[in-house]
Amino acid sequence: MDPNDSQIFIFEPMSRRTFSLFADFIQSELGIKMPESKRTMIQTRLRKRMRSLGIISYDDYYDYVFSPAGKETELIHMIDAVTTNKTDFFREPAHFDYLTDKVLPELARNRGEAARLRLWSAGCSSGEEAYTIAMVMNEYREKGSKLTYSIYATDISVNSLKKGIMGIYDEDRIAPISMDLRKKYLLKSKNREKRVVRVTPLLRSAVKFQRLNFMEDEYRFNQKFDIVFFRNVLIYFDRPTQESTLLKICRCMRQGAYLFSGHSETLSGMKLPLEPVASTVYRRSNTFTNT
Ligand SMILES: C[S@@+](CC[C@H](N)C(=O)[O-])C[C@H]1O[C@@H](n2cnc3c(N)ncnc32)[C@H](O)[C@@H]1O
Incomplete structure (x- = not known):
């Protein structure tokens, strides 16, 4: 106590x-x-x-x-x-189906079957989103794809980032993860009284956590991203801040890269180099359009 x-x-x-x-x-x-x-x-x-x-x-x-x-x-x-750090594994699960069914096959066609994809969980909180992406990417590879990947996970909250780096979660947080995936990607604590799990070293080594404040003038990454998850962060910002943050994120995306936003967030009416391709999914274009 x-x-x-x-x-x-x-x-x-x-x-x-x-x-x-x-x-x-x-x-x-x-x-x-x-x-x-x-x-x-x-x-x-x-x-x-x-x-x-x-x-x-x-x-x-x-x-x-x-x-x-x-x-x-x-x-x-x-x-x-x-900061409000509410998050979940497999939050808004339709996005992960879309990733597997549409985005990855398309990127494999355009970028090469064995391309190395760079993904970004922007505003990652305690890492559940990034580890969900890692599970989905790994499953996709196991089904025969040669795509490799690296995941960046950024947030302003140091405490959340520390939790993400540790990759230890209470058992009651893992309900959205299927039994098969739990068996493959989560390790139970040896001390059964603890009722926590830890994500496997395979997933932990795929995710790089880093502190980043969206209010910085520009986001410095040495390469552009193919896929960005920027979900449930915009809701906390006012409209001009939403638009300027999205523009800075777009600058970190390759032409043709995908952006997932949260289901309660709307980009409509913003002037951005993005075209909508499905509900709350966008693709980086080379011209500015009203999304
Ligand atoms: C509600 S969580 C969303 C987590 C995850 N993306 C999801 O959808 O489950 C919002 C996160 O945005 C982060 N955040 C808020 N303002 C930020 C800023 N200016 N720069 C970076 N991260 C910020 C918070 O720390 C928090 O972890």
Whole structure:
């Protein structure tokens, strides 16, 4: 048990002014919309950090986060606390069927049967999406394809990236994974009381985790991607930020590369070098069109 759990903390409510200081930072540095209606949510999320530091006032916490020492140590925890990292294995499963049935055969035809494909899980959270892609790619190879692949997984949340690198998940997270795939790609803990699984070294070695903030001016990768999963991130951004982020992502994609977006996200009306090919699936084109 956390020693602080036994202490009673009475937090002072967050003032409108302090909320707007946090909100300005979150919106300008992370791109995440922070209307006044999110004040309660932000208070709740920051409380755990404040408790662990023994701070009861949001003003004091703000001053600490942006002090020279806080910028070194606390800022990354604050960012972890304010990002929403909800994810799942095989989330929006139709995308993985489309990948196998349409995208991979097409890329094998255009890029060569034995091409090395580069995939990007952009806003990967704790790695479930990237490992799902790795399972699907590996299954495709086992069915006779010579395509090889590498997967980049990026996020701003350091805590999420650490979880992804470890590749250890609670057993109750693996329900969307079929029994066959579980047997092949997940290892049970030797200590059965732990009720966790770890993805196999084969999958772990296929995924490279890296910190990347979508608000950077450009995304520096040494080669372009063939397939990008950019799902359930846009919803947190306002429209101009969505469009500028997508444009930077497009610059990292080869001509003819595919982009998957989340089912509740719409790119319609944005001027981007993308053409829609199926519901929430796009292909990089060389001309700007209204998607
Ligand atoms: C809801 S999760 C989506 C995870 C996964 N793509 C999926 O669909 O299941 C959104 C992720 O976007 C990340 N994110 C939010 N703002 C970001 C930014 N400015 N730069 C990079 N990642 C960001 C969050 O940390 C979070 O892990």
